[in-house]
Amino acid sequence: MSKNRKQKMITPEIMRQAVVGAFTKLDPRYMMKNPVMFVVEIGFVISLVLSFAPGLLGDTTPNARVYNSIVSAILFVTVLFANFAESVAEGRGKAQAASLKKTKKDTQARLLDADGGERMVPSSELKKGDVVMVSAGGVIPGDGEVIEGIASVDESAITGESAPVVREAGGDFSSVTGGTTVVSDWLKVRITSDPGDSFLDRMIALVEGASRKKTPNEIALNTLLVSLTVIFLIVIVTLYPIALYSGVQLQTSTLIALMVCLIPTTIGGLLSAIGIAGMDRVTRFNVIAMSGKAVEACGDVDTMILDKTGTITYGNRLAADFFPVGGACREELVRCAALTSLHDGTPEGKSTLALARLQGEDCGEPQGARFIAFTAQTRMSGVDLPGGRSVRKGASDAIEKYVSEMGGKVPEDLARRVAEVSALGGTPLAVCEDSRILGVIYLKDTVKAGMAERFKRLRAIGIKTIMCTGDNPLTAATIAKEAGVDGFIAECKPEDKIALIKKEQAEGKIVAMTGDGTNDAPALAQANVGLAMNSGTAAAKEAANMVDLDSDPTKILEVVEIGKQLLITRGSLTTFSIANDIAKYFAIIPAMFMMAIPQLGVLNIMDLATPHSAILSALIFNAIIIPCLIPLALRGVKYRPMSSGRMLARNMMLYGLGGVIAPFAGIKLIDMLIHPLLALWGF
Structure with missing residues (x-):
């Protein structure tokens, strides 16, 4: 709104x-x-x-x-x-x-048939599972997931934010809302709600x-x-x-x-x-609560579980430098870091590729390469090259384990480099080629201004704050100390969040958390107060009992x-x-x-x-x-x-x-x- x-x-x-x-x-x-x-x-x-x-x-x-x-x-x-x-x-x-109803229009949608053809149908006739094409200037006819394409989308009718946002297939920014407008390019969208059950319909009813x-x-x-x-x-x-x-x-x-x-x-x-x-x-406050019970639960919150990236820090972790280890040359480290980032759509991957190009790396895509996507379980991404060569980048402990399993040795100066980056509050990503660790990428992030004061206010009313991060313990401890949170979970996986929520609830605590990805959905559903980002996936929004239209994770503090x-x-x-x-x-x-x-x-x-x-x-x-x-x-x-x-x-x-x-x-x-x-x- x-x-x-x-x-x-x-x-x-x-x-x-x-x-x-x-x-x-x-x-x-x-x-x-x-x-x-x-x-x-x-x-x-x-x-x-x-x-x-x-x-x-x-x-x-x-x-x-x-x-x-x-x-x-x-x-x-x-x-x-x-x-x-x-x-x-x-x-x-x-x-x-009434103002929301004005944004709800019965538009014509380009429905794609299974045989590849397309036909125009009223948006009110679209069913869950239908696939539609939306071009620049078109209104997205219903809630859905982007399955192909990338485009700028004007969501001001829903969120009130005039600046367009990027929506693309894959990742945590694939969810689109009916009634929003594609500003540039095109999107192929799979509809995820039946008529009368869209996000806008639920907002109006609530x-x-x-x-x-x-x-x-x-x-x-x-x-x-x-x-x-x-x-x-x-x-x-x-x-x-x-x-x-x-x-x-x-x-x-x-x-x-x-x-x-x-x-x-x-x-x-x-x-x-x-x-x-x-x-x-x-x-x-631009937050949609799915029930009054969710709002009341906010008032009883004892424990708040917060992601580091985007909530406590600005979340724009960008590659700032490359540090070789074990006698590897800098050019070799930069080349391999760029290779692992060619198909990495995350801000970290894109910034690594951009930094490598600034330092003279050609970054051409090799023929026959098979790219490995990052997952929360492996905490690595990379590429398998023709001839059996493999290049990986990821959390230092995950890379160490990968190299050890391949029979390689961990350089003695790796731990020192990781500690140096962590002490700066940065995130170290190790890079290896086959069984040899080449060095560390320094990802720089910054704690948001005023977070320490906000956590102090929460502590005054008896709310414990716990930061969850995929970073190593030293980086996590540095950020936690600077931000002023009460505790932290380092090298955190999605299942660790659920375990933490269940542990707190077993002690009689009321738990709140934020999330935007599909992997956050189980934890959002388990928490007493789950605040999903509107920019996140449909799974996250379905699991949560609150949705923030501004997609600002720090808003959980005000909601409480x-x-x-x-x-x-x-x-x-x-x-x-x-x-x-x-x-x-x-x-x-x-x-x-x-x-x-x-x-x-x-x-x-x-x-x-x-x-x-x-x-x-x-x-x-x-x-x-x-x-x-x-x-x-x-x-x-x-x-x-x-x-x-x-x-x-x-x-x-x-x-x-x-x-x-x-x-x-x-x-x-x-x-x-x-x-x-x-x-x-x-x-």
């Missing part, structure tokens, strides 16, 4: 739709999904009936009709405010969905809220709120006979007012809005903070809501019983004017606090990196104590404002 679409939080159109939504959500079938507010709605209906028939339940007090009407009006507004909060949160998501389900934490909190509501309902039901026994005639509307004020209506009215807004904040903010916001507002009840208790209970039991006047510490004024003031405060807290629910409580203990103490002071003090001040102020009006009506 484009970045200009993310700027304005609430537009007049969103407000208009939210007002309409507040009324449409009054349907009892919908309100039943929120038991707390459903009880308030039932209270409104009973009070409304009593407004027309005040004596229906035996109430004979003067001005009962007016009093019941005021109570029912306040309860109605309370329900509307709660519905409005949810509608505003939903409206922001629907506005994003930001629209159509597929939003309550998370486990929401269900648990909802259960607590329902339990409190049931307890207070029982209290209200038993209070009536106790009042009769004490000689106090309680109006039904007063009992309803007491119940509504005591049950946790504030958090009950804002709970859905908080959850929707949490996903919305992630979406506005958003998850923390969501949990803090929910906890803070729950604390505030329950703390509110203390002041409401001191407002309503003395007002109900003071006439029959004068001794209860000591509890009227707010010195409220009259019983009716006290009850209505508490009820009005209970209603208006919901819209007052909507901006906080949508924006989230400000997050500060600190330990759990300090955070709890701070929020208890701010929202616990604040939740007690605010109603005392608010109810007293409302009482002072409405008492003269009530006096005019004879209360």
Whole structure:
């Protein structure tokens, strides 16, 4: 989604739709999904009936009709405010969905038949497995994998990034998204999703809220709120006979007012809005969360597993120099390094070839050569030449093992050269020809600015960071020390990541990681929070529960903070809501019983004017606090990196104590404002 679409939080159109939504959500079938507010709605209906028939339940007090009407009006507004909060949160998501739908076009696709022919078909008819050709200027008709060709692709309709990106067959940059445009050259794409199940379709459904389900934490909190509501309902039901026994005639509307004020209506009215807004904040950060559960899991993360390349370092490991070993001549090392890189499409391979050419190497492709691709298992690449010669480059320990298996010897100065490169924070790649090691390629990379400070913030909130890298232990240790991570895994293979995740999870930890390649998919699926890059493979995006449209691996740090903010916001507002009840208790209970039991006047510490004024003031405060807290629910409580203990103490002071003090001040102020009006009506 484009970045200009993310700027304005609430537009007049969103407000208009939210007002309409507040009324449409009054349907009892919908309100039943929120038991707390459903009880308030039932209270409104009973009070409304009593407004027309005040004596229906035996109430004979003067001005009962007016009093019941005021109570029912306040309860109605309370329900509307709660519905409005949810509608505003939903409206922001629907506005994003509407802008995404504009990018979804039913275009004509060039479908390639099995016999080599091609025909034009609507993109909506494409099925998984179909192969299409997309030329410069054409729109990619559906999600897919590039199986042939290389081209620049404009993905601004999805990511908001105006600069085109390169997509090519093979490797980790072969995934393309439907709705994006080929800017140059051509691509042959195999479709990987059926109609209605594309990445764009899922994005629209998620930001629209159509597929939003309550998370486990929401269900648990909802259960607590329902339990409190049931307890207070029982209290209200038993209070009536106790009042009769004490000689106090309680109006039904007063009992309803007491119940509504005591049950946790504030958090009950804002709970859905908080959850929707949490996903919305992630979406506005250009990250698509596949569920609210994924966002919440971010808030509980204990361990973060990060790739070195691209996350901690800039990832542009480029060949900087060649160091011969074992008496080999430099020209021989450069020639063999170039040979191994002729078909190596990685940045490392391309830069090695470029450096060799700068140093005068011809780099012609030999006839009959068989090129060996790099794999995470072998950690080597190279070429087999006619006549049985083989040339390899790769991690120093992998090359040492390869040479030893061929009966060769490892030069004594290899370890020194590897250590020198590693001490600089670079990556050493050893080069061998048959059973003879020729030297080391120095790949230079740089730690991103500010990473040490960011890891310090994570450490402050108790999150452990572990760096995974294919580098040797010395290079890994140098980078880890400079970046400030808590631990590292050197010479890491894909299966090592899964083993590490399982080990952390076995200790009860919640684990987050990032990845973009097919070999990352199993680990992304195993992690509690898996953030895949949009530039990565389809397998990685399918396995993850979050996708970063900007393909920035460091964004996992911000996503975790958003998850923390969501949990803090929910906890803070729950604390505030329950703390509110203390002041409401001191407002309503003395007002109900003071006439029959004068001794209860000591509890009227707010010195409220009259019983009716006290009850209505508490009820009005209970209603208006919901819209007052909507901006906080949508924006989230400000997050500060600190330990759990300090955070709890701070929020208890701010929202616990604040939740007690605010109603005392608010109810007293409302009482002072409405008492003269009530006096005019004879209360």
